[in-house]
Amino acid sequence: MAEYMLHCFAQSGNAYKVALTLQLADADWAPRFVDFFGGETKTPAYRAINVMGEVPVLEHRGQSLAQSGVILDYLATTLGRFGANDEDERREILRWLLWDNHKLTSYTATLRFLRLLAPTPADPAVIAFLRGRAEIAWGVLDTHLAGRTHVVGERLTIADLSLCGYLFWPDEIGVDWAGYPNIAAWLGRIRGTPRWSAPYALMPGHPLPAKA
Amino acid sequence: MAEYMLHCFAQSGNAYKVALTLQLADADWAPRFVDFFGGETKTPAYRAINVMGEVPVLEHRGQSLAQSGVILDYLATTLGRFGANDEDERREILRWLLWDNHKLTSYTATLRFLRLLAPTPADPAVIAFLRGRAEIAWGVLDTHLAGRTHVVGERLTIADLSLCGYLFWPDEIGVDWAGYPNIAAWLGRIRGTPRWSAPYALMPGHPLPAKA
Numbered sequence: 252m253a254e255y256m257l258h259c260f261a262q263s264g265n266a267y268k269v270a271l272t273l274q275l276a277d278a279d280w281a282p283r284f285v286d287f288f289g290g291e292t293k294t295p296a297y298r299a300i301n302v303m304g305e306v307p308v309l310e311h312r313g314q315s316l317a318q319s320g321v322i323l324d325y326l327a328t329t330l331g332r333f334g335a336n337d338e339d340e341r342r343e344i345l346r347w348l349l350w351d352n353h354k355l356t357s358y359t360a361t362l363r364f365l366r367l368l369a370p371t372p373a374d375p376a377v378i379a380f381l382r383g384r385a386e387i388a389w390g391v392l393d394t395h396l397a398g399r400t401h402v403v404g405e406r407l408t409i410a411d412l413s414l415c416g417y418l419f420w421p422d423e424i425g426v427d428w429a430g431y432p433n434i435a436a437w438l439g440r441i442r443g444t445p446r447w448s449a450p451y452a453l454m455p456g457h458p459l460p461a462k463a
Numbered sequence: 464m465a466e467y468m469l470h471c472f473a474q475s476g477n478a479y480k481v482a483l484t485l486q487l488a489d490a491d492w493a494p495r496f497v498d499f500f501g502g503e504t505k506t507p508a509y510r511a512i513n514v515m516g517e518v519p520v521l522e523h524r525g526q527s528l529a530q531s532g533v534i535l536d537y538l539a540t541t542l543g544r545f546g547a548n549d550e551d552e553r554r555e556i557l558r559w560l561l562w563d564n565h566k567l568t569s570y571t572a573t574l575r576f577l578r579l580l581a582p583t584p585a586d587p588a589v590i591a592f593l594r595g596r597a598e599i600a601w602g603v604l605d606t607h608l609a610g611r612t613h614v615v616g617e618r619l620t621i622a623d624l625s626l627c628g629y630l631f632w633p634d635e636i637g638v639d640w641a642g643y644p645n646i647a648a649w650l651g652r653i654r655g656t657p658r659w660s661a662p663y664a665l666m667p668g669h670p671l672p673a674k675a
Binding site: 318319320321324342353354356376394 | 510514515516528529530531532533536537554557558560561562564565566568569585586588589592603606607
């Protein structure tokens with residue numbers, strides 16, 4: 252049995268944040284497919300694993316951890332990689348993890364979901380609203396990355412690994428990163444990291460079965 | 464000069480999370496009014512304070528901290544109140560801070576903003592979308608609070624102080640907490656804490672000037 256077990260599915264960028272971290276560190280990990288599109292996260296059995304009804308969940312040495320930011324913080328310790336060097340950096344990393352959850356992933360992931368994965372077509376006004384909010388977030392990140400190689404400390408940290416979670420799907424989001432050159436260059440640096448792998452190559456469940 | 468200086472305005476539940484924490488701990492703090500509705504957070508001067516263009520920002524002993532979750536984590540240390548007793552609790556608190564940012568505050572605050580504070584009327588489809596997402600989050604929190612006095616560790620922590628940030632405005636959100644009895648009881652417990660104060664009594668900028 253692998254040391255780390257990750258409850259995940261291929262279309263989840265939040266799970267990808269964790270899968271990519273494990274992959275880059277060459278950790279001994281295995282995915283456990285969660286049938287999100289079949290309704291598994293709404294079942295009582297899954298709610299017993301995570302009351303929030305979300306992936307990812309990571310199991311490690313008898314512990315079960317939920318929320319990608321919590322898991323990344325945990326992995327920075329257990330892997331001894333991608334973490335903070337001091338207390339100021341720890342807070343700066345936490346700042347970007349929180350902002351990612353509140354503003355970047357929140358709007359970007361929901362925009363992509365409604366464009367691509369939702370069972371019923373979304374109202375165009377909702378799509379436009381989410382796109383507007385996402386564009387503000389992309390602008391903030393692009394501004395922050397000007398003159399920086401990475402989000403915190405000029406090296407790859409869990410802040411980058413959280414923020415990039417949905418951004419390797421520009422076609423699915425409907426964005427051209429050429430319009431955000433600092434994001435484009437930063438994603439290129441992450442993609443160039445040894446052992447990097449795209450979400451659909453790293454987790455099970457892609458492609459989705461054709462709709463009935 | 465007060466020991467803690469909080470950049471805030473009365474309508475910000477994210478700022479209230481910090482103001483309430485300082486208030487409950489009887490800390491030596493003062494607000495600095497940010498003219499959000501006058502556009503201050505979009506100015507270069509404010510972006511130099513916080514690239515994310517958000518309140519709250521807390522200044523303390525030469526440090527400037529942004530993101531309510533980072534500030535609450537910091538205050539748990541400097542105030543010696545409302546923090547974790549061990550590493551498991553620290554992760555459990557972080558889990559709820561992240562979920563608050565991603566799911567609870569994110570949708571609740573935006574729903575309230577568009578109903579009440581937005582300069583132009585929002586599309587009803589957007590309001591309905593945000594309400595649907597917020598209701599899912601309220602349900603998750605209500606389920607978690609069943610049989611618990613507080614979110615983590617059966618005592619008031621920064622997890623509660625984050626999650627409650629927008630929830631003392633049920634009329635402005637358009638919710639009746641009677642439909643979420645565990646949330647109602649938990650908010651009652653927080654409201655009953657010595658020195659508790661409502662957002663509009665704790666921070667400057669209320670009421671808003673009448674629209675021209």
